[in-house]
Amino acid sequence: MAKTIMVIDDSASVRQVVGITLRGAGYDVIEAQDGKDALSKLNGTKIHLMVCDVNMPNMNGIEFLKASKQLPAYKFTPVIMLTTESGEDKKVQGQAAGAKAWMVKPFQPPQLLNAVSKLILP
Amino acid sequence: MIADDMVSENDHARDLYTLSESIIPLWSQNIEEAKLLTNKSIEDLSLKFANLSQQVRHAINSDTHENSSQLVSLLQQSQEQLSSVIDLLKTSIDEKEALIGSISELAAKAKSLGNMADIVTRIANETGMVAVNAAIEAARVGERGRGFAVVADAVKRLSSDASRTASHISVTVNEVTKGIRKVEQHSQESAEQDAQTLANADKVVSLVLEQFGGMANKLVKASEAMLSDNRNVSQEIDQVIVSLQFQDRVSQMLSNVCLNMNELSALIANREDIGDTDEWLDTFRSKYVMQEQYDIHANQQHGHLSTSKIHKKTRSSPQPDLGDLTFF
Numbered sequence: 407m408a409k410t411i412m413v414i415d416d417s418a419s420v421r422q423v424v425g426i427t428l429r430g431a432g433y434d435v436i437e438a439q440d441g442k443d444a445l446s447k448l449n450g451t452k453i454h455l456m457v458c459d460v461n462m463p464n465m466n467g468i469e470f471l472k473a474s475k476q477l478p479a480y481k482f483t484p485v486i487m488l489t490t491e492s493g494e495d496k497k498v499q500g501q502a503a504g505a506k507a508w509m510v511k512p513f514q515p516p517q518l519l520n521a522v523s524k525l526i527l528p
Numbered sequence: 529m530i531a532d533d534m535v536s537e538n539d540h541a542r543d544l545y546t547l548s549e550s551i552i553p554l555w556s557q558n559i560e561e562a563k564l565l566t567n568k569s570i571e572d573l574s575l576k577f578a579n580l581s582q583q584v585r586h587a588i589n590s591d592t593h594e595n596s597s598q599l600v601s602l603l604q605q606s607q608e609q610l611s612s613v614i615d616l617l618k619t620s621i622d623e624k625e626a627l628i629g630s631i632s633e634l635a636a637k638a639k640s641l642g643n644m645a646d647i648v649t650r651i652a653n654e655t656g657m658v659a660v661n662a663a664i665e666a667a668r669v670g671e672r673g674r675g676f677a678v679v680a681d682a683v684k685r686l687s688s689d690a691s692r693t694a695s696h697i698s699v700t701v702n703e704v705t706k707g708i709r710k711v712e713q714h715s716q717e718s719a720e721q722d723a724q725t726l727a728n729a730d731k732v733v734s735l736v737l738e739q740f741g742g743m744a745n746k747l748v749k750a751s752e753a754m755l756s757d758n759r760n761v762s763q764e765i766d767q768v769i770v771s772l773q774f775q776d777r778v779s780q781m782l783s784n785v786c787l788n789m790n791e792l793s794a795l796i797a798n799r800e801d802i803g804d805t806d807e808w809l810d811t812f813r814s815k816y817v818m819q820e821q822y823d824i825h826a827n828q829q830h831g832h833l834s835t836s837k838i839h840k841k842t843r844s845s846p847q848p849d850l851g852d853l854t855f856f
Contacts, residue, residue, distance in 0.1 A: 417567075417776045417779065418571050419571040419574040419575075419773075420773065422571060422574050422575045423773070426578035427578065461817055490777050491817055491818075492818075492819060492852065497854060500856075501856045505856060507853060507855050507856060508852075508854045508856070509852070511773050512769075512770045512771070512776075514766055515581065515769060517853060521855075524855070
């Protein structure tokens with residue numbers, strides 16, 4: 407059975423590219439356009455990994471990360487932050503909030519797939 | 529004079545306010561519209577290229593190599609199977625040769641039978657002569673030779689029977705020999721034809737296999753070349769996908785500009801104090817998300833550089849590693 411990855415980004419083109427990259431590698435993908443939308447879709451569905459942007463309206467990536475770690479079903483779900491932010495202070499915030507990796511956009515599809523394969527839940 | 533200057537300054541400020549009140553919202557809306565149009569186009573392009581990438585990756589991974597291996601395997605199997613057919617033909621020819629040998633032996637034995645029939649005929653003839661001589665002697669002897677004459681008569685009859693039988697045997701043996709000769713001849717001719725057929729078949733099979741092998745090699749090479757081209761295309765497409773992600777960065781930069789313009793426009797419209805310039809710059813800077821924005825801001829503050837020079841300076845300064853990945 408295919409593993410499920412949630413992709414959270416306010417940019418539709420980024421969601422498309424990430425989605426097609428992951429689906430092409432055999433994963434099922436759930437898309438959300440910001441942190442609030444993502445939380446509404448975390449309704450107990452088994453999620454094996456999340457790829458999350460940082461700068462989003464309504465609820466940014468750091469806020470979503472903190473909120474999702476409060477949910478028992480998603481406390482240990484690995485999260486890769488995929489963002490234009492490259493500054494160390496934001497990276498530190500991400501790490502403190504529970505992110506497992508920080509990838510700066512633009513990304514190479516094979517690079518993303520490599521990171522996913524290393525972190526995804528069994 | 530000072531009053532005139534102050535009036536002129538006030539007029540200038542008022543004109544600037546009026547202009548700003550009208551033009552800044554227009555700038556903001558135009559930028560927003562440009563952002564939306566660019567977003568839409570880039571989304572469409574990204575989707576197309578991502579689909580292309582997936583198709584090419586599928587073509588690379590699917591069965592290209594498997595088809596080449598299967599073709600080579602099929603060629604080897606065909607060679608083995610055709611070789612076994614040739615071997616069967618050879619075996620059949622060998623068995624026919626053995627049959628011809630047996631027929632020849634049979635012909636030799638028939639000839640022996642003929643010889644035996646001649647001997648029997650000769651014996652019958654000589655026996656007949658003996659019987660005639662015995663009859664003559666019996667007649668010459670007279671009454672005392674009557675018994676002998678009877679025996680001579682019996683021998684004469686036996687001789688006739690033997691002679692007739694030998695004659696029949698000779699005729700039959702001749703006919704059998706003729707039949708065997710015909711079979712021998714036909715078998716020889718058939719064996720010669722089979723040998724020729726085998727030679728032809730061997731040639732044809734070798735030629736077909738050679739042509740098949742040549743074509744298979746060409747196909748395998750073409751398939752490998754196509755695989756290599758597909759890999760190159762896949763890498764190129766991945767690079768396009770990476771490049772198209774600039775839209776996200778541009779979109780964030782434009783959103784930041786629009787937000788700032790809208791805030792300023794609101795203050796101007798409400799005739800509120802627009803505040804300190806440095807505070808504005810700091811607020812604008814606080815929303816930056818990319819290194820390029822920080823560099824532009826720093827260059828602007830340190831000197832009046834043209835956009836192209838700022839761009840050149842930005843490009844020459846250390847860039848963040850795009851695609852940089854950090855595991856925690």
